[in-house]
Structures are given as structure tokens and as C-alpha cells.
Amino acid sequence: MKKLLLLILLISPSVHATDCYHCTLWNFNDVLPNVEIPEWPVEFIKVEKEDYPRNDKASYCTRPPEMIDTVVIHHSETSEKATPQEINTIHLNRGTTSDPWYMIAYSFVINSSYPGNKQPEAKLTEGRPLNVVGAHAGSGAFVTMDEDQQKMWDEGKIVCGKTGGPFAVDLKQVKNGKIKANVTTIGVVVSGNYAAFGRFNPNGYSWSKPRHPTQSTLEMAAKMSCQLQKKYPKIKYIKWHSLYNATTCPGNLRLHIEKIKKIAKGYGCDFK
Amino acid sequence: MRFQIALLILLSSLSLHASDDKAMNELFRKYEQVMVDKKVELVDEVFTQKFLRDSGGKEEFISKVKELPNPKTKTAKPKMTWTKGVKNQMYLAKLKADEKSAHSESAEFIVISENGKLKIDGTAGDAE
Numbered sequence: 001m002k003k004l005l006l007l008i009l010l011i012s013p014s015v016h017a018t019d020c021y022h023c024t025l026w027n028f029n030d031v032l033p034n035v036e037i038p039e040w041p042v043e044f045i046k047v048e049k050e051d052y053p054r055n056d057k058a059s060y061c062t063r064p065p066e067m068i069d070t071v072v073i074h075h076s077e078t079s080e081k082a083t084p085q086e087i088n089t090i091h092l093n094r095g096t097t098s099d100p101w102y103m104i105a106y107s108f109v110i111n112s113s114y115p116g117n118k119q120p121e122a123k124l125t126e127g128r129p130l131n132v133v134g135a136h137a138g139s140g141a142f143v144t145m146d147e148d149q150q151k152m153w154d155e156g157k158i159v160c161g162k163t164g165g166p167f168a169v170d171l172k173q174v175k176n177g178k179i180k181a182n183v184t185t186i187g188v189v190v191s192g193n194y195a196a197f198g199r200f201n202p203n204g205y206s207w208s209k210p211r212h213p214t215q216s217t218l219e220m221a222a223k224m225s226c227q228l229q230k231k232y233p234k235i236k237y238i239k240w241h242s243l244y245n246a247t248t249c250p251g252n253l254r255l256h257i258e259k260i261k262k263i264a265k266g267y268g269c270d271f272k
Numbered sequence: 273m274r275f276q277i278a279l280l281i282l283l284s285s286l287s288l289h290a291s292d293d294k295a296m297n298e299l300f301r302k303y304e305q306v307m308v309d310k311k312v313e314l315v316d317e318v319f320t321q322k323f324l325r326d327s328g329g330k331e332e333f334i335s336k337v338k339e340l341p342n343p344k345t346k347t348a349k350p351k352m353t354w355t356k357g358v359k360n361q362m363y364l365a366k367l368k369a370d371e372k373s374a375h376s377e378s379a380e381f382i383v384i385s386e387n388g389k390l391k392i393d394g395t396a397g398d399a400e
Contacts, residue, residue, distance in 0.1 A: 055358070055359075074397055074399060075397065076396070076397050077379075077380075077395045077396055077397040077398075078394055078395065078396060078397075079326035079327075079394065081326060082394075087396075089359075089361060090362070090364075090382060090396045091399075092357075092358065092359050092361075093357025093358050093359050093361055093362050093364060094357075094358065094364065095358055096355070096358070097358060100358040101358070105399040105400070106399065135399060135400055136399040136400070137399075138400055139400050187399060189397065189399075193395075197336045197340065198307075198340065199304075199307045199308060199350070199367075199377075200350075200367060200369070200377040200378060200379040201379060201395065202307065202319075202327075202333075202392070202395065203326075203327065203394060203395045204336075206332075206335070206336045206339065207336075207339050207340070207341075208339060241399075245398070246376050247398050248377075249397055249398060249399075
């Protein structure tokens with residue numbers, strides 16, 4: 001009997017180990033779908049996800065995110081409370097029945113209150129996925145491609161089409177050797193209106209009280225840009241909408257771009 | 273019969289468009305009166321309650337209108353064009369400064385129906 005007990009004791013650790021090995025594997029696979037796998041190598045700021053309705057009848061282009069080199073800052077010209085879903089609804093109503101918009105034009109939405117306000121709650125939300133070319137800088141704005149971008153274009157990595165249909169290279173994306181700015185940039189919109197009130201801007205700030213972004217808004221833009229640069233090192237520029245198009249967008253945010261770059265530097269990033 | 277139905281649909285949509293067009297032109301005529309002539313008593317007829325609330329309240333909006341500097345010379349009336357939203361959730365109107373003007377200003381307005389009347393509910397960025 002003693003010999004039998006000794007035998008069981010000797011065998012049990014190995015059985016336990018074997019079970020545990022299988023058990024670990026099984027558990028790992030079983031639990032995996034529920035585990036939050038960090039998408040970013042560095043998470044300075046949490047990126048919220050939204051399930052946006054899209055228009056499957058709309059055509060759009062896709063690109064490798066490695067093509068992107070610039071973050072372009074916008075203001076939404078809406079109230080600061082406008083949510084990413086509300087901006088998506090506006091954009092889904094744009095265009096024509098034969099040529100509608102696919103979804104929200106920007107790749108990221110920053111919700112942050114005006115100075116002195118507590119609402120809305122500060123939040124960063126993903127808009128268009130990075131591999132989908134945005135619709136923000138201006139369809140008539142073209143930029144010079146660098147060697148890598150030219151290679152990606154030549155290899156046919158930027159393709160356009162409709163959901164469910166064939167995707168192909170669209171030669172209208174380039175003109176005189178330059179490519180549409182929307183292809184090499186991402187649009188980041190700050191909800192709100194940072195331009196002065198007027199006939200063409202009834203949502204703007206009062207002339208006697210110019211509106212500037214809060215430190216928290218600038219921090220969010222810097223952390224987001226830095227986070228992107230850590231994942232896609234090609235992203236080296238932070239610019240603003242009116243550099244590409246005749247527009248008042250992004251109002252006074254434009255005056256704070258250097259500050260955004262400076263804050264990003266504090267997180268170990270370098271933007272020009 | 274099919275032809276008659278098609279004709280009927282076409283005629284009714286044309287008549288709807290014509291009545292929308294009339295309402296939009298009237299709305300932006302009043303908008304100009306508020307923003308240029310400072311007829312602030314029309315504010316409730318031009319803007320939705322939500323828009324005024326989001327602008328800090330009606331009084332705040334009126335004070336912004338009143339402090340607008342008066343143009344030195346009479347400015348040309350901007351051109352207004354509009355479309356019905358692809359998803360029929362709103363109208364999108366574009367106001368563009370006269371092409372001869374030194375500034376090529378423009379704005380896109382979101383127009384919705386409030387209590388059966390078309391009113392401006394906000395503006396949207398000019399991303400494209």
C-alpha cells in the first residue's frame with residue numbers, strides 16, 4: 001500500500017505538469033478573443049472606437065498606412081459638443097446620390113471643451129481607419145511624393161473602388177507627378193469652432209473674446225500624433241488645413257501647432 | 273399607365289424641389305438680415321433652438337451679432353446653393369462670397385426642419 005502511495009506521489013507531479021501544459025494552451029486560446037491586445041506600441045492616450053454607418057454605394061481609396069507622412073489639424077466648425085457620430089452623419093449626407101461620401105472624412109476626432117467649460121468630456125476617437133484615404137485636405141490639393149511613396153504608388157498599393165466591387169489604381173490620384181494630399185496625410189479634427197464670428201461663420205467666437213484651445217486639447221493632439229509616429233515613423237509633420245486649401249480652418253488652432261510639436265517632443269517624438 | 277405614373281412622380285418631385293427652394297431662399301434672405309442688417313428679432317426664425325443653445329444662448333448670440341463691425345462699403349450678396357442630404361437627414365447649403373470680392377469666403381450650413389420650418393442648425397467644416 002505504501003509502495004502504491006509512493007508511486008502515485010511520484011507520478012502525480014508529471015501528470016499535473018502535463019495537464020497544466022495542455023490547460024495553459026487551452027486557456028490561452030480560449031481567453032484570447034476577450035483579451036485586449038494593445039494595438040499601439042506606446043499608448044500615451046486611449047483611442048476610442050466607434051461603429052460608424054458607412055455608405056456602401058460610395059467609392060473610396062485604400063493605402064498602406066506606411067504611406068502617411070503628415071498629420072493635418074482641422075476644426076469641425078460645429079459646436080464643441082459635436083460627437084464623431086454626428087460628424088459622420090453630416091458627411092454621409094454630403095455629395096450626390098451618384099457620388100456620395102463613404103463615411104466620416106477625418107481619421108481622428110478630438111473632443112475637448114472650450115476654455116472655462118467642463119463639457120464635453122475629453123476624448124479621442126478613431127474616425128476613418130488609417131488604411132482608408134481621408135477626405136479632408138481638399139480634393140484639389142496635390143503634394144510631392146518622396147521615394148518610398150513613389151514606390152508604393154508605382155507598385156499599385158493605392159487602389160480605389162466600392163465595397164464588394166473590384167479595387168483598382170485610379171490615375172486621378174496623381175497629377176503632374178504629384179499625389180493627392182489626402183493620400184499621404186491624415187485628418188485630425190478638433191470638435192468646435194476656433195475662428196471669429198461673422199457672416200460666414202455664425203458658430204464662431206465673439207470678436208471681444210477670441211477662442212484658443214486649452215492645454216488639454218493641445219496635449220491630446222500631441223499625444224495622439226506621437227503615438228502615431230511611434231507606430232509609423234514616416235509621420236514626421238504636423239500641418240493645418242489652410243496650408244492646403246483656401247479656408248479659415250482650423251482658426252486659432254493654427255497658432256498652436258508649434259506648441260503641439262513641443263509637447264510631442266516631451267514624449268520622445270520629433271515633428272517638423 | 274407607367275409613363276403617367278413616372279410623369280406624376282417627376283412633377284411632384286419638381287414641385288417639392290420648388291417649394292424647398294423657395295423656403296431656402298427665404299431662410300437665407302432672413303439670415304442676411306440678421307448677420308448684415310443686424311435684425312436680431314429674426315434670430316428665432318433663422319436658427320434652431322439647439323443652435324442657439326450651443327452658441328451660448330440667444331442673448332450671447334445676439335451680442336455677437338451686435339458687436340460685428342459694420343462693413344465700410346455695402347458688400348455684395350453672397351451666392352447660396354443647396355442640396356438635399358444624400359441620406360435625407362438634412363439640407364446642406366453653401367454660402368459663397370461674390371467672386372469679385374477680395375476674400376473667397378464660404379461656409380456650409382446644416383439646415384433642418386423645426387416645427388415645420390427650415391432653420392439653420394449649424395455649420396460644418398469644408399473638408400473634402
